[in-house]
Amino acid sequence: DAKTTQPNSMESNEEEPVHLPCNHSTISGTDYIHWYRQLPSQGPEYVIHGLTSNVNNRMASLAIAEDRKSSTLILHRATLRDAAVYYCILARMDSSYKLIFGSGTRLLVRP
Amino acid sequence: NAGVTQTPKFQVLKTGQSMTLQCAQDMNHNSMYWYRQDPGMGLRLIYYSASEGTTDKGEVPNGYNVSRLNKREFSLRLESAAPSQTSVYFCASSEQTGDYEQYFGPGTRLTVT
Numbered sequence: 001d002a003k004t005t006q007p008n009s010m011e012s013n014e015e016e017p018v019h020l021p022c023n024h025s026t027i028s029g030t031d032y033i034h035w036y037r038q039l040p041s042q043g044p045e046y047v048i049h050g051l052t053s054n055v056n057n058r059m060a061s062l063a064i065a066e067d068r069k070s071s072t073l074i075l076h077r078a079t080l081r082d083a084a085v086y087y088c089i090l091a092r093m094d095s096s097y098k099l100i101f102g103s104g105t106r107l108l109v110r111p
Numbered sequence: 112n113a114g115v116t117q118t119p120k121f122q123v124l125k126t127g128q129s130m131t132l133q134c135a136q137d138m139n140h141n142s143m144y145w146y147r148q149d150p151g152m153g154l155r156l157i158y159y160s161a162s163e164g165t166t167d168k169g170e171v172p173n174g175y176n177v178s179r180l181n182k183r184e185f186s187l188r189l190e191s192a193a194p195s196q197t198s199v200y201f202c203a204s205s206e207q208t209g210d211y212e213q214y215f216g217p218g219t220r221l222t223v224t
Contacts, residue, residue, distance in 0.1 A: 032210055043115075043201045043215030044154065087153060091210075098169060099213065101146075101153030 004088045009106040012078045020073040020105055022088030027068050032091045034099060035062065035073050037084040044087065044101075047073065083109045113137055115216035117202050123222045124192045132187040132219050134202030142208045143185035144169075145177060147198040148218075154201060160185055161208045192223045 005023040012018040024033065034049040048055055048062045050071075055062040061074040075082055085104040092098075118133045136143065141162045146154040146169075156169030160179040174196060176188045185204075189196060200219045205211040 036213075043203070043218055044213075045215070046212040049210070049212075098156055098159070099154075100170070101155070103151070103153050 003100075004090060004102050006086075006088050006102060006105045008103070009108065011108045011110060012075075013110050014080060015077050018075040018078045018082070018107065018109075020075075020086050020088075020107065021070065022072070023070045024088070024090055025069045027090055028092065030092055033062065033064060033068075033071050034089040034091055035060070036087045036089065036099075036101075037082075038087070038104070039081075039084045047086070049091075078107075078109045080109050080111060083107055115202055115204055115214050117200075117216040117219050119219060120217070121220050123224065124189075125224055126193060128192050129188065129190050130192065130221075131189075132200055132202075132221075133184070134186065134216060135184045136202075136204040136214070137183065138204060138206075138214065139182070140204040140206050140214075141182070142205045142211075143179065144203040144205075144213065145175075145185070145187045146201045146203065147171065147196075148201060149198050157187065157200075159208070189221075192221075194223045197221060197223045 035047040036044040038044045048060050050062045063072045085106050087101050087104040089099050115136045144159040145157040148154045155171050158177040160166045163182045178186045202216045203213040205213045
């Protein structure tokens with residue numbers, strides 16, 4: 001399974017944009033890039049996912065490099081409620097499609 | 112619409128005891144999953160069920176069994192609990208396997224002494 005590399009932690013100020021990076025240099029053509037986040041003492045929550053093109057939804061934007069070896073999750077205006085562990089995950093589109101979680105990036109949001 | 116529910120929320124077992132973790136979803140999803148999360152780590156897939164009547168192993172299936180009781184319910188059984196199984200267990204569901212969002216339950220915190 002292809003692996004992802006994320007910084008252990010990042011800090012941001014409230015109401016400022018946050019860019020969370022993810023490297024996935026061994027990504028294959030059928031791997032989707034998923035982002036989930038986990039708030040303290042809760043189960044993970046889906047944020048966004050994409051294959052090749054940049055994606056936007058109500059929570060965030062996903063910017064995917066042209067060679068697909070890296071991606072960036074963008075929170076446009078961080079709030080205190082966005083403090084969580086963010087997981088960048090590659091999921092292969094085959095019969096055993098699985099989410100393989102790494103250790104993620106812990107985002108701290110300062111008021 | 113409760114989403115994914117899990118019981119119990121907390122459990123303490125002695126080594127060698129058995130127990131079953133229950134999971135149910137009310138979203139009419141076909142696929143369900145069991146994960147475990149050890150302290151400071153990401154989640155690891157134990158077993159999953161792509162559809163009613165099927166189950167498959169994930170990354171860390173040893174020491175566990177599962178039953179897809181019906182479309183709504185997916186249970187995880189520890190036949191003989193070991194301290195290494197101390198963890199938080201999460202159940203999840205999705206419309207299908209593949210490129211679909213997974214919805215997670217609140218977790219069961221299990222301690223094996």
